[in-house]
Amino acid sequence: MGHFYFHFERKLLKMKIDKGEIIQQQFVKMCKKIIFYLLFHAYFTVLKGIEMVNMKIVEEPSSYGMNNFNNQQTQQEDNQLKMRVSPSKFSGPQHLTRLVNKCFSKQIDSYTYKLCPFSNVSQHEDSYRWNPYKGILGVWQEWEIHNNTFVAMVMREGDNCGNLFRSMKVFLRCGNKNEIVNVSEPSTCQYHMNFNTPYACHPHAMLVFPTLSEELCNEWELIEGRLVNEEITIQGYKKRLHALFVKAGYYLSGTAKDKLSKEAVKKEEKKEKEENGEFDTLYQCTQEYQKIKQQLDALKMVLKDPMVDSKTKDRVNKMEENDKQNKNSKGSSKRKKFISKLTNLMSKKDNTHGES
Numbered sequence: 001m002g003h004f005y006f007h008f009e010r011k012l013l014k015m016k017i018d019k020g021e022i023i024q025q026q027f028v029k030m031c032k033k034i035i036f037y038l039l040f041h042a043y044f045t046v047l048k049g050i051e052m053v054n055m056k057i058v059e060e061p062s063s064y065g066m067n068n069f070n071n072q073q074t075q076q077e078d079n080q081l082k083m084r085v086s087p088s089k090f091s092g093p094q095h096l097t098r099l100v101n102k103c104f105s106k107q108i109d110s111y112t113y114k115l116c117p118f119s120n121v122s123q124h125e126d127s128y129r130w131n132p133y134k135g136i137l138g139v140w141q142e143w144e145i146h147n148n149t150f151v152a153m154v155m156r157e158g159d160n161c162g163n164l165f166r167s168m169k170v171f172l173r174c175g176n177k178n179e180i181v182n183v184s185e186p187s188t189c190q191y192h193m194n195f196n197t198p199y200a201c202h203p204h205a206m207l208v209f210p211t212l213s214e215e216l217c218n219e220w221e222l223i224e225g226r227l228v229n230e231e232i233t234i235q236g237y238k239k240r241l242h243a244l245f246v247k248a249g250y251y252l253s254g255t256a257k258d259k260l261s262k263e264a265v266k267k268e269e270k271k272e273k274e275e276n277g278e279f280d281t282l283y284q285c286t287q288e289y290q291k292i293k294q295q296l297d298a299l300k301m302v303l304k305d306p307m308v309d310s311k312t313k314d315r316v317n318k319m320e321e322n323d324k325q326n327k328n329s330k331g332s333s334k335r336k337k338f339i340s341k342l343t344n345l346m347s348k349k350d351n352t353h354g355e356s
Contacts, residue, residue, distance in 0.1 A: 084264040085157045087140040091249040106180035135159035138168035150206040161189035174201040
């Protein structure tokens with residue numbers, strides 16, 4: 001009987017040991033699975049993170065450091081650039097209206113070029129020096145036409161370049177997408193740009209004759225007939241055809257070009273006078289006086305505000321001191337005289353009203 005119990009206990013102990021080993025093996029397997037799962041998850045998390053970073057670099061440039069400086073600088077430059085003249089109205093093939101109010105940019109060498117069809121072309125120098133170039137290379141004026149074909153958009157009256165003003169010819173080429181291909185400078189401040197667009201791919205896409213009104217088409221046919229009959233010379237033919245394109249709005253007349261140039265010069269002279277404190281009319285003087293008065297009133301309110309800290313007040317006082325130091329300069333002296341005269345004029349006017 002004792003022998004039986006001994007074997008029974010031994011068998012029971014063996015079963016417990018075997019069961020413990022099984023549990024241990026299952027536990028080890030489970031741990032391996034957990035470790036494998038964690039490694040697998042960590043691997044794909046890292047991989048996913050790398051892919052996200054790559055996508056961010058391609059589609060959304062970093063907004064920190066020098067990249068942020070470049071982005072802000074370009075936006076500020078776009079806001080500061082002003083055209084000397086207004087662009088001409090849209091003209092040409094109607095399917096090109098799809099390019100209106102759109103702009104296309106491309107970096108070439110150390111410059112970024114921005115084309116806004118039927119508006120203007122600008123250039124920005126990609127440099128960290130204190131005065132990188134930025135300016136308008138041309139404003140949309142008219143078409144260049146050869147052999148019954150719209151060849152290039154002519155942009156004139158760009159920024160000053162010595163004794164002349166910058167200009168650009170944008171040649172439209174067939175391409176799979178709208179993009180600037182290259183830019184060259186055949187002569188000083190006279191630029192050429194090749195622009196690819198699918199809107200120029202059809203064989204008849206850039207023909208002039210189909211875009212004309214019925215009246216102008218008949219006139220063109222009449223001119224062609226007179227040339228064939230030798231009633232006019234080649235020079236006369238070109239002259240009449242040029243006049244026809246002016247009627248169609250594809251060319252600017254000589255008078256219109258001169259008017260644009262004179263208006264641009266007049267606008268620049270007016271701006272220069274205003275910067276120097278010189279004005280042509282009493283209205284301009286009054287407007288400037290009101291601006292200065294508003295600034296002065298706002299400044300007084302700031303100084304009276306008890307919430308304004310001492311640093312701000314010191315900064316304002318320093319600005320006043322700098323203004324006093326510059327009072328002997330040409331512009332400041334003229335502006336000071338102007339303000340004093342206008343103040344006296346205003347006071348006399350007020351006294352007159354008071355007496356009446």
